[in-house]
Amino acid sequence: DIVMTQTPLSSPVTLGQPASISCRSSQSLVHSDGNTYLSWLQQRPGQPPRLLIYKISNRFSGVPDRFSGSGAGTDFTLKISRVEAEDVGVYYCMQVTQFPHTFGQGTKLEIK
């Protein structure tokens, strides 16, 4: 199974400041079709997860442009350019390149 490791596990951030979360996979996430199926999800308190980013860097419909994704191979990053109060929650990276699909442990974003 592909193990997804996120750092940090907790991230206190000041409103209006940037935030960054890293995700590393135990093996390459490049699919045989040439795509890399790495997604980022946000889970606000008491809510189901919500897709933010897919295929490393593509923002899903309705996601603000302060969210961006980057990376390649086994190393990926989610960045929030200016954190807002509504961004509080847990962020997960996820790979759907291979079965079983696997998630990172989650990174809790909180406001200082």
Added chain:
Amino acid sequence: QVQLVESGGGVVQAGRSLRLSCAASGFTFSNYGVHWVRQAPGKGLEWVAVIWYDENNKYYADSVKGRFTVSRDNFRNTLYLQMNSLRAEDTAVYYCVRGGGRTVTYYLDYWGQGTLVTVSS
């Protein structure tokens, strides 16, 4: 708009069975693979199973293989998860999630609100 509504959760004794349902609307259900993802209380996300658009292929997490069966009814726009031989560690909120494609999971784009399954020992 895309909606996924899970039902069937509840409290069940260890070793017993339970069937979850997920009613889909707002999209052409028969064109998408659909997944189950679970989340134990206070824990992270765990992928459970997927069924492709035409039921020809199904994949499971090792933790549920041989005990859980995913199925779908494309006429009723409904996804199912038959859970047998339940264990305490199956206690979780179970989410029904749309995959981004018919036979490839490009991403998991729409999530239901989830249904809680509690397995008591």
